[in-house]
Amino acid sequence: MAKQVSTLSAVSSLQVTIYLAPENVEKFLAVFKTVFDVVSAEPECLSFEVYKSPTEPGKLSWVENWSKPKEWFMEHQITKAYYKEYLETTEPMFIKPREACFLEPVGPEFFVVKI
Numbered sequence: 083m084a085k086q087v088s089t090l091s092a093v094s095s096l097q098v099t100i101y102l103a104p105e106n107v108e109k110f111l112a113v114f115k116t117v118f119d120v121v122s123a124e125p126e127c128l129s130f131e132v133y134k135s136p137t138e139p140g141k142l143s144w145v146e147n148w149s150k151p152k153e154w155f156m157e158h159q160i161t162k163a164y165y166k167e168y169l170e171t172t173e174p175m176f177i178k179p180r181e182a183c184f185l186e187p188v189g190p191e192f193f194v195v196k197i
Contacts, residue, residue: 102141
């Protein structure tokens with residue numbers, strides 16, 4: 083039986099969607115994996131999950147949950163050196179502009195994780 087956890091710990095969520103030519107997905111993921119591993123190891127990163135669209139080849143999305151607010155992320159996280167090479171390598175693969183937004187949790191009564 084799954085254990086249900088209902089403690090709210092994320093302060094902010096970054097949700098990102100990118101669009102690639104389908105033939106570039108594997109190339110993108112190879113570069114992305116290095117940054118994914120480093121970012122997910124950051125102590126403030128609570129979770130990081132990547133998704134692909136079952137109906138739109140080349141559409142990838144991810145959700146990063148952080149223990150710090152958007153302002154902290156923009157000042158201390160996104161400015162880290164390892165993003166520079168990743169962005170320089172991957173942004174030319176985008177066929178549409180990246181979509182990104184920060185969200186904040188509604189409250190603990192709307193948070194559940196089953197483990």
